Amino acid sequence: MTEIVFEHVTHRYDGGDVLVDVSVRLTERRIGIVGANGSGKSTLARLINGLVEPTEGRVTVDGLDVSRNAREVRRRVGFVFTNPDTQIVMPTVREDVAFSLRRLKLDAADASARVDRTLERFGLAELADRPAHRLSGGQKQLLALAAVLVSEPSILVTDEPTTLLDARNAALVDRHFAALDQQLVVVTHRLETVEHFDRVLVVDGGRIVADGAPAESLAAYRELIDAVEAP
Numbered sequence: 001m002t003e004i005v006f007e008h009v010t011h012r013y014d015g016g017d018v019l020v021d022v023s024v025r026l027t028e029r030r031i032g033i034v035g036a037n038g039s040g041k042s043t044l045a046r047l048i049n050g051l052v053e054p055t056e057g058r059v060t061v062d063g064l065d066v067s068r069n070a071r072e073v074r075r076r077v078g079f080v081f082t083n084p085d086t087q088i089v090m091p092t093v094r095e096d097v098a099f100s101l102r103r104l105k106l107d108a109a110d111a112s113a114r115v116d117r118t119l120e121r122f123g124l125a126e127l128a129d130r131p132a133h134r135l136s137g138g139q140k141q142l143l144a145l146a147a148v149l150v151s152e153p154s155i156l157v158t159d160e161p162t163t164l165l166d167a168r169n170a171a172l173v174d175r176h177f178a179a180l181d182q183q184l185v186v187v188t189h190r191l192e193t194v195e196h197f198d199r200v201l202v203v204d205g206g207r208i209v210a211d212g213a214p215a216e217s218l219a220a221y222r223e224l225i226d227a228v229e230a231p
């Protein structure tokens, strides 16, 4: 079991506090984070693998302080960004997926078999030799997921992984999520993605304002949105 713990975490950018005294312990396998634009979701997700450090408080992953053990934590926590262009580092699709395996030092045949399986799983096998930067936005998003999952992190954190995907590919990603062995933390505006998760957090104004089973959390979120939209 993996464990992500926030202890009284506040995060401040120049403009002010974007997360305020957040304490939460996450051990469930499928965790969704929803909330309005600018509510602090991405900041919360980025704190999990040290992309952002707490201004106050502490974040640990399996007992490791994320600020002090960044390298070890990043081996465990795979992170997929909203914009896949920021994540593509190699010329072709296959090379990009293979690149993630370099630090595992597998032998060439093992690495190649793992890359093939991953490309197949994400429907990218036929695009393997294409220039990665010329894929469509949605194909790039699938590539970004494949390139992170090929190294089999124990936790996967994704920030709006389906934004660029059509309905079919968004559903494909949802099915991948359902089948993953890893602990999964998904920040999303696509509420369907988290409907069958174990736990959903609702973030508003830098605080967790609802936290529980998806039905209750999503109902609370819808109420929050309705309250804002009401004249």
Ligand SMILES: Nc1ncnc2c1ncn2[C@@H]1O[C@H](COP(=O)(O)OP(=O)(O)OP(=O)(O)O)[C@@H](O)[C@H]1O
Binding pocket: 013, 014, 015, 018, 035, 036, 037, 038, 039, 040, 041, 042, 043, 044
């Ligand atoms: N690097 C930064 N420097 C200064 N302010 C930032 C930075 N990153 C985010 N912010 C601010 O922090 C607040 C929370 O941003 P965050 O990206 O965490 O929200 P979010 O809930 O993920 O939003 P969205 O749904 O729009 O992606 C916003 O007001 C944003 O403008």
